[in-house]
Amino acid sequence: MNIKQRAESFLSVLRHCQVLGMTVEQADESGLIIKLPYSEYIVGNPVSGVVHGGAITTLMDTCCGISTVCYLDEFEICPTLDLRIDYMHPAEPGKPIYGFAECYRVTPTIIFTRGVAYQERREDPLAHVVGVFMRMGPAPDGQQLFQLGGRV
Amino acid sequence: MSEHIDELVHQAHQTGNYEALIAEIPYARLIGIQVMRLGEEMIFHLPMDKDNIGNPILPALHGGVLAGFMELSAMLQLMVSMNSPSFPKIIDFSVDYLRAGLSRDTYARCQIWRQGRRVGNVAITAWQTRSEEPVATARAHFKLD
Numbered sequence: 001m002n003i004k005q006r007a008e009s010f011l012s013v014l015r016h017c018q019v020l021g022m023t024v025e026q027a028d029e030s031g032l033i034i035k036l037p038y039s040e041y042i043v044g045n046p047v048s049g050v051v052h053g054g055a056i057t058t059l060m061d062t063c064c065g066i067s068t069v070c071y072l073d074e075f076e077i078c079p080t081l082d083l084r085i086d087y088m089h090p091a092e093p094g095k096p097i098y099g100f101a102e103c104y105r106v107t108p109t110i111i112f113t114r115g116v117a118y119q120e121r122r123e124d125p126l127a128h129v130v131g132v133f134m135r136m137g138p139a140p141d142g143q144q145l146f147q148l149g150g151r152v
Numbered sequence: 153m154s155e156h157i158d159e160l161v162h163q164a165h166q167t168g169n170y171e172a173l174i175a176e177i178p179y180a181r182l183i184g185i186q187v188m189r190l191g192e193e194m195i196f197h198l199p200m201d202k203d204n205i206g207n208p209i210l211p212a213l214h215g216g217v218l219a220g221f222m223e224l225s226a227m228l229q230l231m232v233s234m235n236s237p238s239f240p241k242i243i244d245f246s247v248d249y250l251r252a253g254l255s256r257d258t259y260a261r262c263q264i265w266r267q268g269r270r271v272g273n274v275a276i277t278a279w280q281t282r283s284e285e286p287v288a289t290a291r292a293h294f295k296l297d
Contacts, residue, residue, distance in 0.1 A: 014207070015202065015203060015204075015206070015208060016203060016204050016205060016206055016216070016217055017214070019182075040178055041178050042178065042179050044177060044178075044179045044180075044239070046157070046176050048239075051179075052179035053223050053242040054219060054220020055179060055216075057216045057247075058215075058216025058217060058219070058220060059216070060216075061215045061216040062206075062214075062216060077207075079215075080215045080249050081248070081249060083215070083246070083247050084245070084247075085244060085245045087241075087242055087243055087244060087245075090241065
């Protein structure tokens with residue numbers, strides 16, 4: 001499997017991400033881009049139609065977490081230690097939101113990731129994100145996860 | 153629409169029943185948040201739902217859903233405490249994951265540390281089995297109108 005296939009396989013088993021309709025746009029050695037389509041189900045403000053931050057947090061937690069497969073040789077389960085999101089401006093209703101994430105430091109125990117959420121251009125992000133993940137070592141059930149992914 | 157929300161916030165505040173208010177927020181319906189009013193306190197409840205699962209092998213609640221639940225709890229707590237019909241706007245959100253959130257019912261409690269004219273600071277604690285063993289803690293700033 002190449003990097004994009006591994007990322008797609010990972011994403012395809014995450015039930016809630018499938019409910020939100022998330023898809024891998026791009027995945028390579030320089031990071032990962034995941035698309036979150038706009039839908040009325042994820043609106044947090046019924047007056048303005050603006051998407052709830054929770055859906056953006058889900059996009060960015062997923063994107064930062066899966067971006068680890070762009071940097072690791074073997075599949076590892078990497079639980080999130082912490083995640084921080086700074087909102088530059090609200091998302092524009094009706095348009096998809098893209099999440100970009102990269103790992104900027106990989107140690108034997110910890111992976112530091114950062115990224116942005118954007119709509120039109122990555123240079124004009126609606127949110128900045130940093131997330132720290134723990135390495136648990138190659139997961140015996142990692143292969144199982146991918147096999148599961150192949151079935152979905 | 154805004155007047156309708158205004159009415160619902162007042163109603164929820166007076167009766168302790170938040171169903172009508174929550175029903176107007178699509179994301180709240182999607183994840184299935186419920187609110188319990190115990191005297192002056194509010195406890196937020198996220199019943200187990202397979203659509204909120206992330207890791208299918210554990211299986212575990214998606215970390216993003218847990219964070220979304222906590223952010224939404226903080227937002228509702230602020231709306232009720234200010235008796236405000238307008239939705240607080242998120243400025244930043246920071247979450248620490250302390251334990252795996254398993255596919256169980258999850259609960260949250262919010263502490264408003266500061267409620268100024270422009271900005272509110274809210275701390276959120278989420279747990280599953282015991283409140284003294286949180287699965288996550290979070291902190292959010294909201295812009296208030």
